[in-house]
Amino acid sequence: MVPGRAELFQRLATTQHPGALFVTCSDARVIPELMTQREPGDLFVIRNAGNMVPSYAPGPGGESASVEYAVAVLAVTDIVICGHSDCGAMTAISTGRCLDDVPAVADWLHHADAAKAVNAAGTYSSPGEKLRALIRENVISQLANISTHPSVALALRQGRLNLHGWVYDIETGGVETLDPATGRFVPLIDNPCPTPTPARLGQSV
Template identity: 45%
Template sequence: MRGMFGQLSEGQEPHALMIACSDSRVVPNLITDTRPGELFVERNPGNIAPVFSTKLMGAASASIEYAVGVLQVPNIIVCGHSDCGVMKGILSPKTVKKLPAVRHWLEFGPSPEEVAEIEDPVERLEMLTELNVLMQVENLKTHPSVAAKWKKGRIGLFGWVFDIETGAVRAWDEKKGKFLPWPPEPGEKRTKGK
C-alpha cells in the first residue's frame, strides 16, 4: 500500500463524513467498500451526533466541524446497526445502572417511550435504532457548519442502518418515509437523503 499512502501523504479529500458506532463489528471502510483517504470517520457508542451546544463541545462535534468546515466533505452519513448495545441500553436502563458515563451518553439518544407500544422486542429494537439514526441526522442540522451548507443544498445528509448478519444496508428515503435497501436496484428512482 506504499504507493497509495505516498499519494495520500500530502492531504486528504474524503467523499464523506461517516458517523458510526464504536461496535467492533461495524467497520465503515468495509461497509462502504472504501480505501484510506475516502472516508472521514467519527465513531462513538450509538453513532451519536450531539445537538450543537457552545457549552458542551465534545469530540463528535469537533469531528463534524472539522470534516465540514475544513475538509469540505460533500456528504454526511449517520450509520446505525443491528444488535447495538447502546440501543439495548436505552431499552434496558438497568443494564447501564453502574455505568455513569454510558448512562449520560444515552441521553443523546431517543427515549425508550417512543417505542414502548411495540410488543415484539426485535421490532422494538429495530425501530429504536432507526429513530436514533433519524434523530442524529436532524441533530446535524443544529451544527452551524452543517446548517449553512444544508440550507444551500451543498451537503447531503444520509441515514443508514447496517445489518450485521447479512451485511445489508438500509437507507432512509425521505419521500417514501421509510428505510429502503441501499444501494437501489439499477433504474430504481430514489430521493437523495434527508
C-alpha cells in the same frame, strides 16, 4: 505498509480529501470502509457508542469539533449517520437496563432521548421489533441533531451537503437507507443515489 499500496499511502501522507463524514458506532463489528468498499482517505469517521451526534452547544466537544472540521475545512459533500443491528447502546435503552455501574455510558445515552420517547409511544410484537424500531428512530434523531450544527446548517442551506441515514445489518452485510419521501428505511441496493461516486454514498434525506 500494506504490500502493493505504497502509492496510495504516499499520496495520503500529506493530504486528505474525504468525500463523506461517516458517523457510526464504536462496535468492533462495524467497519465503515469495508461496509462501503472505500479506500483509506475516502471517509472522515466519527465513532462512538450508539452513533450519536449531540445537538450543537457552545463549548468544547469532540463530536462538534469533528463535524465542524469535516464540513467547514474538508468540505465533505455527504454525511452518513449509520446505526447497526444488535447495537448494545440501543439495547440498553430498549430494555431499560440499569446503568448505575457505567455512569458515563448512562449520561451519554441521553443524546438518544428523542428517539427513546418516540419509540416508547409505539406498539411492538416483540422485544426484537422494538429494538429494530429504536435503532432506526435513533438514526433519524441523530440526523436532526447534526443539522443543528452551524457548519452543517449553512452547508445544507447552500445546497452543498447531503444527509443520509443508514442501518447496517451485521449478519447479512445489507444496508438500509432512509427514504425521505416515505420516512421508511429501504434496501440501499435497490435505492442507489443517482450519482454513484465516493461522495454520493446513499439516498439523500
